Amino acid sequence: MRGRPKIVLARTYEEAIQIYEKYKNNILGVITDVRFPRVERGEKDGLAGIKLCAAIRKEDPFVPLIIQSSESDNVAYAAKFDAAFIDKNSKKMDVDLRRIVSDNFGFGDFIFRNPDTLEEIARVKNLKELQNILFAVPAESFLYHISRNHVSRWLYSRAMFPVAEFLKPITWSSLQDVDAHRKIIFEAIVKYRKMKNQGVVAIFKRDRFDRYSNFARIGEGSLGGKGRGLAFIDNMVKHHPEFEEFENARVAIPKTVVLCTDVFDEFMDTNNLYQIALSDADDDLILRYFLKAKLPDRLVEDFFTFFDVVKSPIAIRSSSLLEDSHYQPFAGIYNTYMIPYLDDKYEMLRMLSDAIKGVYASVYFRDSKAYMQATSNVIDQEKMAVILQEVVGNQYGDRYYPSMSGVARSLNYYPIGDEKAEEGIVNLALGLGKYIVDGGMTLRFSPYHPNQVLQTSEMEIALKETQTRFYALDLRNAGQDFSIDDGFNLLKLHVKEAEKDGSLSYIASTYDPYDQIIRDGLYPGGRKVITFANILQHDVFPLPRILQLALKYGQQEMRRPVEIEFAATMSREKDKTGTFYLLQIRPIVDSKEMLDEDLTSISDEKVLLRSNNSLGHGVMNEINDIIYVKTDDYSASHNQEIAWEIEKLNQQFLNEGKNYILVGPGRWGSSDTWLGIPVKWPHISAARVIVEAGLTNYRVDPSQGTHFFQNLTSFGVGYFTINAFMNDGVYNQEYLNTQPAVHETKYLRHVHFEQPMVVKMDGKKKQGVVLMPEEQQN
Incomplete structure (x- = not known):
């Protein structure tokens, strides 16, 4: 809206001068009558319009002026101030006005003319065409236009303010060099187009998408979650100049075109796909139906343009409306296909179409339907946008x-x-x-x-x-065997x-x-x-x-x-x-990452375990079992035997699909059996919280689980370090010892509670607690 030209109406001579002074740097043109009031005279001035033109011409020799009058004699004044004249008595007054405004105020196409005959030499519709023709226009025509400010006015009328502002002060009188001028205009356009293409989701136009374009959309619907994410990043990179300051690195998003959700709707409707899609048919059958269906024909030329600009393999990713719903992680439910770049663009078109249909079909695959049900979303609300994106990479032979x-x-x-x-x-x-x-x-x-x-x-x-x-x-692989995978x-x-x-x-x-x-x-x-x-x-x-x-x-x-x-x-x-x-x-x-409470405010009476040095984050409330190494008569010399016993118990948990909390002295997983129990990850893989509890006579610096760190992080397992004897944390072993054991050996006890123990971990503050089972707290 702000970029559209505004029409400002002045009712008196003084008001006109005031408006002109205020906006003189941004005026596309002035249309004036001849007879209108002047306040200081308190009456109409028969030549107010002519005086206005004279005042404006003193300041700006080139701004377009149009004088309209019902007295045809005034045409003489118009010539004097290089203004256009419109006779109000003429039947085609509005046609004349429209033509003159369009020709002189920078609207319409930019026409390069021969300065002597004023005949048309060349015509450009948009910035890209201007950029392409700049060096081909004859010098005298070019000089004629730049010395009259025509280029910057044309840019202003198109709301391309940054370039117009930049070019306006660079006049013939300041530069006196046609070729330097061409170069300056050319570079300003390139810079502007690069800047404009960043952070804007432009509509894909075949004649404008080129190597300066980054991001465009086809269609009017939503961009979907990933599409919005990309538009957001593109904008972020534009707004923070630090991203440009690396000498040996460029930061960008890959060239991207988004097919908005309305293309999906149209595809589903015109091919009558909802019936098969919402049925219980298996994935392969659904995919076959979708592959047989037809995408809208008008996309073909757009795709060819995209191939020409990108010249690299293309990734076809899903961007669904629900994928970004802020409360449910939908990532990775739908498919992403990649296709190689081929010289045969029709073959490439076939692969691209198949991939788009494959992404559309994946909305209705069995896993997606199950996921929808689990997250209580309605599948017919799911709409799919598709992102076409150059694949980032280098080619190495056939890879x-x-x-x-x-x-x-x-x-x-x-x-x-x-x-x-x-x-x-x-x-x-x-x-x-x-x-x-x-x-x-x-x-x-x-x-x-x-x-x-x-x-x-x-x-x-x-x-x-x-x-x-x-x-x-x-x-x-040219995708002849297009599959669900x-x-x-x-x-x-x-x-x-x-x-x-x-x-x-x-x-x-x-x-x-x-x-x-x-x-x-x-x-x-x-x-x-x-x-x-x-x-x-x-x-x-x-x-x-x-x-x-x-x-x-x-x-x-x-x-x-x-x-x-x-x-x-x-x-x-x-x-x-x-x-x-x-x-x-x-x-x-991540639902489990919503943790707002202050764990330090929970009293020690209520906790079985508390660590002030824990790793992991979130809440777990489905663990009823705890396995701990007995500390009475504990000796590190038995660590290998303890490891074997834990492995057996762990296997039982895996078979039943259950989890437990594991507590023991020293470093878990240490290869040195004197420092801790030498378990490997598969031996404790059903543990959801692993605790290193220091003993009075057996102090080992906390290892923070280095040995299976990779697994801790990927499975979101909590790792607590506690040294209760040094008042660092709480380990209420006395209480555990009073509970009946499901299984007890010389070294271990396994206690099962009817009510789950709630685990809460605050990863930002490194605090972790395991609360007493509810029945004990009441």
């Missing part, structure tokens, strides 16, 4: 993948060492992000402490707990393959089996370990800093903790440059 992809969260509920919860946490991997979503082994670090990566702190952990496989897009054309490869592709230059370290050490960087021979050492520790690429900014601004502008998906490609030249792409942002809403 395509990014140097790294990852997920960053602005809250870290497992801070270790001097990390803080609010500094956030990142999971990083080589290759496509599907590897992370599928729960692969990623590298976990805090963007504020990139030098302290637990997984690479000890050689033994680094060899065991770093990535060994990665996903790449198979460019040879959206990963049908992805390759799961061994890291060795990436080494052959030459994509590990700043990402891997090399294990030297002779010296038994891991060296940062690539060396011949030796296993390659994905450590990202050169990026995290040696700052080859400013990844940690970019992530700090993205998390900071994302959280600030969403006003809640966020999760961001990203990918980055390093240049193939060894020049240490790269591009960081933000792919998705969403608020972190």
Whole structure:
């Protein structure tokens, strides 16, 4: 609205002068009558309009003036002030007015004219056309227009204020150089178009979508959750100039076009798909029906334009209305397909259409229906927008993948060492992000402490707990066998393959089996370990800093903790440059993460366990069992036997699908049996809270569960450290000893309560409590 030209009416000469003074820098033109009142005279002045023109011409020789009068003699004055004249007596007065306003005030097309004959040389409709023709217009015509301010006026009338403002003072008299002028205008347009395309969800127009465009939509409906997230990030990057300040890194979103939800509605209606979709047919049958259906024809040309601009593989992602509903995590319910870039655009069109229909069909697959039911959503309210996005990556032969992809969260509920919860946490991997979503082994670090990566702190952990496989897009698979599984054309490869592709230059370290050490960087021979050492520790690429900014601004502008998906490609030249792409942002809403109470206010009488140094976050209220190591006559020499007993009990819990709380002395999972019980993760995998309880005669610094840290974080297990004898926390073992045991051995007791024990953990403050079962509290 603010960009539309306004018409301001002056009723007297003084008012006209006042308005002109106020708006003179933004006036597209002035239309004046000849006879109207002047206040100081208290009467009509027969030449007020002519005097107004004279006053304006003194200030601005070029602003368009139109004089209208019923006295045709006044045409002489018009010529004097280089104004257009309209005769009020003429039958076609309004037609004349319309034509003159359109020609002179910058509306309509911009017409380059021959200054001598005024005949048309060229005509441009929009900024893109102006940009393309600038250097081809003959110098004398160009000079004629710039010396009369025509270009900036045309821009003003189109509400392109930044460029118009910038160009207005650059007049012929100030510059006197036609070619310099062309260049200045050209660069201003390029800069403006880049700026405009950021943060705006423009409507996709074939003639305007080009390499400066970032984000557009087709259709009028909703963008869906992911679509809105992308528009939000794009805007965020535009508004914070810090993202532009990296010498060797560009921050952007991939080129994106969103098919809004109305395209989905139209597709479902015109092909009569609701009946099969809402039936109990199996997924394959539903997919077959959807693949046979037809997308609207008008999309074909738009898709071809998109292919031409992107020239890379395309990801087809779902963006559903419910996916972002702030209270239910819908992420990952629907499919994401990827298709290779082909020279045969009709073949590519077929693959793209199939993928879009596959995403549409996935709304009605069995899992989605079950999920809808579980979250009490009505499936016919679900509408699907589809995001078409260039896949971030480099091509290596028949494979395509990014140097790294990852997920960053602005809250870290497992801070270790001097990390803080609010500094956030990142999971990083080589290759496509599907590897992370599928729960692969990623590298976990805090963007504020990139030098302290637990997984690479000890050689033994680094060899065991770093990535060994990665996903790449198979460019040879042209999707003939389109299937429900959206990963049908992805390759799961061994890291060795990436080494052959030459994509590990700043990402891997090399294990030297002779010296038994891991060296940062690539060396011949030796296993390659994905450590990202050169990026995290040696700052080859400013990844940690970019992530700090993205998390900071994302959280600030969403006003809640966020999760961001990203990918980055390093240049193939060894020049240490790269591009960081933000792919998705969403608020972190995990039902169990809604914890508002102050745990320190719960009295010690009510708790079985309290830790002031806990990891994990949330509330659990379905655990009725606790297994603890007896401390009377405890000796570390029995730790191996205790481990075997726990393994047996754990297996019973797994078979029954139940969970328990595990309490014991020293470090759980330590390889040194004198420091703690040497369990491995599979032996305690049904435990939901693991407690390290110090003993008077047996003090070990808390380990914070280093040995199965990866599993703690991925399964959301709580880890408590308690030293009750040093008044650090509470461990009410006396009470447990009075309860009947379901199972008791020389070393262990297993107690079952009828009522569940409620576990509450505040990951930000590192507080954790296990409350007494309800029956005991009453």
